[in-house]
Amino acid sequence: MPDNPQALPGQAFALPGQRLIALEGRDAAAFAQAQFMNDVKGLADGHWQWSGWLTPKGRVIALFALLRLSDQRIWLAVPDADAAALVEALKRFVFRSKVAIELREDRVIEGRFGAPEQAAGAAVAGDAEDSLEIDMSGDGAARALRIVPAAQAAAADAALAAQWALADLRHGLPRLPASQAEQWTPQQLSLDRLRGYSVKKGCYPGQEIVARTHFLGKAKRGLALFAGPAPVEAGAEVRGESAALGTVAASASDGTTHLALAVLPLERADGAASIDAQPAQEIPLLDGLAR
Structure with missing residues (x-):
């Protein structure tokens, strides 16, 4: 484990606890628009936004990065909530919608300090069938978040993961337990x-x-x-x-x-x-x- 995590800006590392949920099917974007608190309809394909799911009383159940890959494929990078429980809770609202909601165990979410290789701003880079990258940079540091096949996952590094969480808090992203x-x-x-x-x-x-x-x-x-x-x-x-x-x-x-x-x-x-x-x-x- 490195003594100084910031001295390795190109090193990818696993983000423990972060999971990927996929909404796929004809009504994926419509379902996300009806359930989540940000405007999925106004989000262009190939872009992402911060969003979340609320109780009827307006309390935050979970926060996540929502990636609109197409109107039939919405991915949620969930940093803290129990993703398996979230999947089951969301399924209760599918009714007749043509959408499948799945916890993608075949994908791993990892981070990297340093400028993204291709992603910029809200634009998603990469291929959903392989690896995706989003730009998590803020005024405090350049960062990239990657969604990769489990077989390609980087090793865990507790020091780097802790640095990532600190960077989230510095930028006002609540990491809700x-x-x-x-x-x-x-x-x-x-x-x-x-x-x-x-x-x-x-x-x-x-x-x-x-x-x-x-x-x-x-x-x-x-x-x-x-x-x-x-x-x-x-x-x-x-x-x-x-x-x-x-x-x-x-x-x-x-x-x-x-x-x-x-x-x-x-x-x-x-x-x-x-x-x-x-x-x-x-x-x-x-x-x-x-x-």
Whole structure:
């Protein structure tokens, strides 16, 4: 395992826990448009966007990168949710739609620090029958995510995977553990920063809550990024000088750097903060990961 992961910008490595779900069939795009929170209809073939699946009350069940390969082939790169359970839950809404939903065990998701070889912005590069690449670069670093046949998978590297998770948090991508599923609305997770949901498309689960919050200006909380001296767990309380401020929704650590994304009031007084009785320094979120 390398001592300095960033010294190997060309090295591909497995992203543990990230899984691929495929929606395929005549109604794949229509099904995704009806179920997911971003506008699949407005997404061009060969492009990707951030998206997610919500409860009827507008809480995020899962976040993912949605790749529209064609109107008959939609792939979801799912970083944190239980992908097998997600497949079974989605199948309950197929009804008469001509779409097959499958966990693709024959594909592996891996990452690489450094400029993508071919992908750029929201354009997907490669061949679905072989390997695909998407550009995960932001203001903090150039990165590429690859979907490859399992037989070609890169080795796992815990240090590099931890660096990847830290980069996600720095750019405001919440890496939600199971304890935080169905807890937060897209606005509370500041997913507008990633252009991760739509308030103008047609109906989808939770759409009424999302649109009402947007158009009535009722979003009162959003994400803030903190660095601390030790790891913290999602669900931990963030406290100000005299009162609770909010809750950690996602956290990551590489043994040296410890970051937490917390849902806090958008309007709050300046002052010292702590998480689990440890000092926590708020730091700016990076831009550039919106697609």
